[in-house]
Amino acid sequence: MYSELGISDKVLRLSEETERKLQERFRKIDETAEYNQLKVLSAMQKNRLQEGHFAATTGYGYNDSGREALEQIYADTFRTEAALVRPQITCGTHALAVALFSSVRPGDEILSPVGAPYDTLQEVIGIRPSKGSLAEWGVTYRQVELLPDGGFDYEGIRAALKSRTKFVTIQRSKGYSDRRTLSPESIGELISFIKGIRPDVICMVDNCYGEFVTEKEPSEFGADMIVGSLIKNPGGGLAPVGGYICGTKECVEQCAYRLSAPGLGQEVGANLGQMPALLQGFFLAPTVTAAALKTAVFAANLYEGLGFSVHPSASEPRYDIIQAIRLGTPERLVAFCGGIQAGAPVDSFVTPEPWDMPGYDDPVIMASGSFVSGSSIELSADGPLREPYNVYFQGGLTYPHGKFGIMKSLQFLLDENLVKL
Numbered sequence: 001m002y003s004e005l006g007i008s009d010k011v012l013r014l015s016e017e018t019e020r021k022l023q024e025r026f027r028k029i030d031e032t033a034e035y036n037q038l039k040v041l042s043a044m045q046k047n048r049l050q051e052g053h054f055a056a057t058t059g060y061g062y063n064d065s066g067r068e069a070l071e072q073i074y075a076d077t078f079r080t081e082a083a084l085v086r087p088q089i090t091c092g093t094h095a096l097a098v099a100l101f102s103s104v105r106p107g108d109e110i111l112s113p114v115g116a117p118y119d120t121l122q123e124v125i126g127i128r129p130s131k132g133s134l135a136e137w138g139v140t141y142r143q144v145e146l147l148p149d150g151g152f153d154y155e156g157i158r159a160a161l162k163s164r165t166k167f168v169t170i171q172r173s174k175g176y177s178d179r180r181t182l183s184p185e186s187i188g189e190l191i192s193f194i195k196g197i198r199p200d201v202i203c204m205v206d207n208c209y210g211e212f213v214t215e216k217e218p219s220e221f222g223a224d225m226i227v228g229s230l231i232k233n234p235g236g237g238l239a240p241v242g243g244y245i246c247g248t249k250e251c252v253e254q255c256a257y258r259l260s261a262p263g264l265g266q267e268v269g270a271n272l273g274q275m276p277a278l279l280q281g282f283f284l285a286p287t288v289t290a291a292a293l294k295t296a297v298f299a300a301n302l303y304e305g306l307g308f309s310v311h312p313s314a315s316e317p318r319y320d321i322i323q324a325i326r327l328g329t330p331e332r333l334v335a336f337c338g339g340i341q342a343g344a345p346v347d348s349f350v351t352p353e354p355w356d357m358p359g360y361d362d363p364v365i366m367a368s369g370s371f372v373s374g375s376s377i378e379l380s381a382d383g384p385l386r387e388p389y390n391v392y393f394q395g396g397l398t399y400p401h402g403k404f405g406i407m408k409s410l411q412f413l414l415d416e417n418l419v420k421l
């Protein structure tokens with residue numbers, strides 16, 4: 001089958017050799033998935049999930065028992081008091097914007113103690129001028145960089161916590177940067193340091209790509225809110241749209257009033273027939289996340305073996321599903337993405353090209369042949385066309401497909417003489 005699908009003997013042999021060394025890593029990933037599967041299952045049982053919860057509602061969506069069950073299942077799984085999980089949250093950025101806008105008022109300040117946030121959030125906050133940003137509402141922003149070794153700059157953070165600081169945003173995943181991804185434990189240390197100085201500030205974690213990678217989420221280490229997208233890990237590949245905010249009752253209530261309207265809050269929002277996908281997706285999410293993690297570990301080992309700098313390295317522990325490979329040239333970045341696209345189940349016949357995406361500073365190339373448009377729990381690769389030409393990829397609904405996509409990327413590099421085996 002591999003040769004029929006255009007994989008050469010060379011790439012196949014190298015892949016099989018790489019995979020043989022990974023059995024112990026894979027076993028650990030399966031153990032985490034096993035634990036998380038039980039976590040989700042237990043929440044579903046506790047909330048007496050039943051067929052009636054799958055019914056579609058329309059209009060206002062008052063008394064939507066499916067939606068209420070879904071939200072309580074998220075809250076119980078992520079060990080929070082409350083949750084807002086909705087198809088009306090259009091994406092991760094929207095969920096994060098709701099959390100930010102609901103928590104601050106004019107004159108307040110937001111602090112990021114872990115360097116610059118994800119590109120799209122920079123426009124929400126107004127770090128890059130943008131219509132409707134928090135900056136336009138008179139909310140200011142301050143950031144403290146991570147130390148060169150990746151640690152927290154505790155003294156810098158102490159100095160940056162002003163009396164106006166109301167909200168702290170902590171991004172777990174590295175996103176499109178070169179820093180490390182933060183473990184839930186280390187996020188917990190950061191939060192207790194901050195709360196030790198200012199117990200009243202709201203600490204939110206951008207948990208995108210982190211869900212189910214570890215047994216515990218940042219909400220179990222003191223975060224007031226964790227926020228993410230349903231077309232990443234927690235949607236399990238089935239959710240067609242949506243975002244979540246899990247956190248304290250107080251924070252989630254504020255978010256609900258911002259998402260719908262003051263006075264309405266969580267009581268409205270028809271489920272539009274999405275409950276089967278959102279619930280079943282969450283049920284599958286732990287094993288789907290495991291497939292994505294195995295794909296990332298496989299790729300890191302394969303490319304590191306070829307002399308590329310990979311991030312995280314082949315042997316490092318992981319706290320999100322993103323893998324970065326420093327490809328060094330724009331040609332390699334384009335070829336890598338071409339290979340991922342050619343290995344996809346959908347749109348395998350098209351060629352990805354760099355473009356100026358809304359919300360991003362540099363042209364970005366994206367490879368994604370997914371069942372859910374733009375889904376990045378499905379195997380997808382992207383990278384901004386800037387030094388050092390890192391490709392960031394993530395996903396793989398199944399490990400066999402993730403592995404194949406990575407093999408295909410290497411095949412494309414090889415066919416264009418951009419790498420030597």
Ligand SMILES: *Cc1c(COP(=O)(O)O)cnc(C)c1O
Nearest residue numbers: 091092093118173175206208229
């Ligand atoms: C994907 C992502 C976002 C934004 O999510 P979208 O669904 O693309 O809007 C925010 N932060 C991080 C770290 C992400 O990975």
